[in-house]
Amino acid sequence: MTYSYTQISQYLRCPRLYRYRYLDGWQEKDTRASMAFGRCFEKALAAYFHRQDCGVALYKEWATYKDTALEYSKGDSWDRLLQQGVHLLHLFAQQDRVRVPQPSRDLQLKITRELSNDSEFVAFVDAIGEIDGKRFLIDWKTTTSRYVEEPEGLWALDPQLICYSWMSGIRDVAMVVFVRKRLPEIQYLKTSITEEQQNEYGHLVEATINQIESELFPSHSGIRFPMNGCTSCAHLGLCLKNQQLVDQTLMRRPGASDLDWLDQLAD
Ligand code: SF4
Numbered sequence: 001m002t003y004s005y006t007q008i009s010q011y012l013r014c015p016r017l018y019r020y021r022y023l024d025g026w027q028e029k030d031t032r033a034s035m036a037f038g039r040c041f042e043k044a045l046a047a048y049f050h051r052q053d054c055g056v057a058l059y060k061e062w063a064t065y066k067d068t069a070l071e072y073s074k075g076d077s078w079d080r081l082l083q084q085g086v087h088l089l090h091l092f093a094q095q096d097r098v099r100v101p102q103p104s105r106d107l108q109l110k111i112t113r114e115l116s117n118d119s120e121f122v123a124f125v126d127a128i129g130e131i132d133g134k135r136f137l138i139d140w141k142t143t144t145s146r147y148v149e150e151p152e153g154l155w156a157l158d159p160q161l162i163c164y165s166w167m168s169g170i171r172d173v174a175m176v177v178f179v180r181k182r183l184p185e186i187q188y189l190k191t192s193i194t195e196e197q198q199n200e201y202g203h204l205v206e207a208t209i210n211q212i213e214s215e216l217f218p219s220h221s222g223i224r225f226p227m228n229g230c231t232s233c234a235h236l237g238l239c240l241k242n243q244q245l246v247d248q249t250l251m252r253r254p255g256a257s258d259l260d261w262l263d264q265l266a267d
Helices: 005-013 015-022 031-049 054-063 077-093 161-169 194-211 237-238 244-247 256-266
Strands: 027-028 106-112 118-133 136-142 172-179 185-192 250-251
Touching: 005 015, 005 161, 005 194, 015 027, 015 194, 031 054, 031 077, 031 106, 031 118, 031 136, 054 077, 077 185, 106 161, 118 161, 136 161, 161 172, 161 194, 237 244, 244 250
Parallel strands: 136 172
Antiparallel strands: 027 250, 106 118, 118 136, 172 185
16 A cells, blocks of 8 residues: 555544545545645746746646636635736745755655555655755645744644655755735745654554554544534535535545545645
8 A cells, every 4th residue: 555644644633534535435526726726836836946937837737727617715716816826936036045956856756665564655745955045845835824933843843744854854844835815925934853753753654554454444523612623524424424515525536545645746
């Protein structure tokens, strides 16, 4: 089996959700405009580092969705997202804080790692480059609101950054966050992961895979007001046996488990 960060985090969120998604093939319908736009924006960033016209690259990628029925959040539209994206690309070039000297080698890197139980773990790292002259493993994010920056050191607890650090052996990691708001902003969230955190994550992965392979998939419903993970879970219809809800949010992808690690590309 091949595992990824997404799979491990989905299992830790709710083992039942993992079973629905990865074993039974119930996948969320991917119609969110923000997700599609995020993927287009990352391709535009790749063009930027290859010294191509990143604005044109963004337009070309995003144009493929122009006539697609996507769900836009309040106030968003195809044109508005394009404008925000172009504005952010300009700002990124102007600030000029990130360098990827060897883009062919250091963008969208696939890293694999053998695990002890004949499985492997795969990660796709967005970039390895420099921020303000120092080497970092970098993850790009696009969002509509700023990421929280306080208290200091918070980002050293981010499981995705810890996972990538464990996979790559690189301790200095960062998220570059492109905030799509009226006045666009870019956050450079830099942190350092300790060797102890890397080892702990490795143990967590092994323990989680043992549970998956023992076919332990209890639900973590934990219905409590007001924070309740089930209300934002795309698989709620399956747990409630509500076919209308299933049809609204999910589609069945039989035999999907062999390609599960590809889901990570969407994160
Ligand atoms: S609705 Fe709740 S219990 Fe059911 S899969 Fe989703 S998170 Fe788990």
